[in-house]
Amino acid sequence: MGPTDVPLALHELRGTDDGASGLPLVLLHGFPLDGRMWADVAEALPAGRRVVAPELPGLGGSPDGEDVARRVGAGEAPSIDTAADAVAETLRAHGIDRAVVAGLSMGGYVALALVERHPGLVAGLGLVDTKSTADPDEARANRLRIADEVLAAGSVEAVRGMRTTLLGATARAGRPDLVEKLDGWIRDQRPAGVAWSQRAMAARPDRTAVLEGFRGPAAVVVGAEDELTPPAAARLMADALDDVRLDVLDGAGHMSATERPAEVATLLDALARRADQA
Ligand code: MLT
Numbered sequence: 001m002g003p004t005d006v007p008l009a010l011h012e013l014r015g016t017d018d019g020a021s022g023l024p025l026v027l028l029h030g031f032p033l034d035g036r037m038w039a040d041v042a043e044a045l046p047a048g049r050r051v052v053a054p055e056l057p058g059l060g061g062s063p064d065g066e067d068v069a070r071r072v073g074a075g076e077a078p079s080i081d082t083a084a085d086a087v088a089e090t091l092r093a094h095g096i097d098r099a100v101v102a103g104l105s106m107g108g109y110v111a112l113a114l115v116e117r118h119p120g121l122v123a124g125l126g127l128v129d130t131k132s133t134a135d136p137d138e139a140r141a142n143r144l145r146i147a148d149e150v151l152a153a154g155s156v157e158a159v160r161g162m163r164t165t166l167l168g169a170t171a172r173a174g175r176p177d178l179v180e181k182l183d184g185w186i187r188d189q190r191p192a193g194v195a196w197s198q199r200a201m202a203a204r205p206d207r208t209a210v211l212e213g214f215r216g217p218a219a220v221v222v223g224a225e226d227e228l229t230p231p232a233a234a235r236l237m238a239d240a241l242d243d244v245r246l247d248v249l250d251g252a253g254h255m256s257a258t259e260r261p262a263e264v265a266t267l268l269d270a271l272a273r274r275a276d277q278a
Contacts, residue, residue: 006093007071007086009061011035013042014051022276023123024050024099025268026091028107030129030166030255031197032159032189033182034060037104040261045269054090056083056110057200058193065196078199080106084113088121100272102126102219104257105229106197112207115214124275125218125241126268129226129254131233132208132240135201143202147195156194160186168225168253178258211240217274218244221267223252223259245270 013027013035025045027038035053042051055061057068065078072089074082087110091099101122103111108130115122135143149158163183164172171178211218218241222234231248238246247267252259 006090007063007068008057008090009035009055010090010094011038011053011055012050013038013053014045014047014049016048016050022049023272024052024096025272026087026096026099026101027051027053028087028101028103028110029053029056029059030105030107031201032059032156032162032194033185034189036060036185037255037258041257041265041268044262044265049269049272050096052091052094052096054087056106056197057086058196059189062193064190064192065200077203078196080109080113080200080204081117083110083200084117087114088118091121097121098123100124100126100268100275102128102268102271103130104128105130105254106201109201109204109207112210113204116207116210122214122216123278124216124271125214126221126271127218127234127237128221128264129223129229129234129256130237131229132206132211132237133233134204134206140202143198147198147202150191150194154191156186156189156191159194162186165227166253166255168223168227168251168255168259170225170251171253171255171259175259178255181258182255208236208240211237215242217271217278219267219271220244220246221256221264222246222248223254223256224248224250225253226256228254243274
């Protein structure tokens with residue numbers, strides 16, 4: 001962990017002790033999870049590149065969303081923009097002002113907001129099991145209902161079912177260890193952080209046009225069995241991007257980084273190398 005006076009907690013997953021260089025790789029986690037979900041990917045990456053995982057407001061070791069918003073001078077309403085501003089401030093405090101940024105699902109929503117709000121920071125963009133469109137009305141209402149429910153119950157029980165729905169059918173059937181791992185990560189989250197994140201995601205705009213303006217290298221990765229942000233959503237993002245590689249991973253679901261960390265690491269490493277050379 002780095003300085004304590006920054007908006008967000010940040011895991012330093014890989015350093016550059018061997019003296020190799022290249023742009024840092026920033027990994028943004030999904031919901032309702034934290035930076036630990038990137039550990040296996042970080043381990044599978046070749047040595048020599050700095051890899052960091054900031055934790056989004058209210059999740060993992062990061063302060064509650066309201067405190068983060070105050071710290072970055074944002075309004076009270078939960079917002080993916082606030083999360084993006086806090087990520088940017090945290091990265092700068094850790095000496096990172098240009099990086100390859102990859103986000104899974106909610107992390108992807110934050111990555112898109114970073115491209116829009118802090119374009120100089122994002123040298124390369126990795127979009128893993130995520131989408132650029134806003135929520136339909138029904139999904140938005142469901143998020144707000146869940147936010148109310150976790151706060152009223154003082155428990156994250158209402159999102160525990162995501163321990164299976166985040167996974168693809170193949171992992172659900174054959175990887176009980178992953179179901180257990182996800183359950184542990186979900187149960188570690190705070191109801192306030194779960195509620196803040198749901199409200200922030202409910203309020204996010206369509207950012208497909210942001211992709212159309214992005215000029216750096218991009219990688220879009222999706223599990224063929226992703227039921228939450230399916231391959232069609234990935235294709236829509238890839239179509240909007242200029243310099244993009246799209247990979248669909250057979251047998252993987254929404255948590256491709258947890259289900260298939262070695263392949264995701266290979267794809268993100270290739271992205272980072274493209275960004276190094278751009
Ligand atoms: C995630 O994995 O971050 C969530 O499924 C995102 C979402 O609920 O849209």
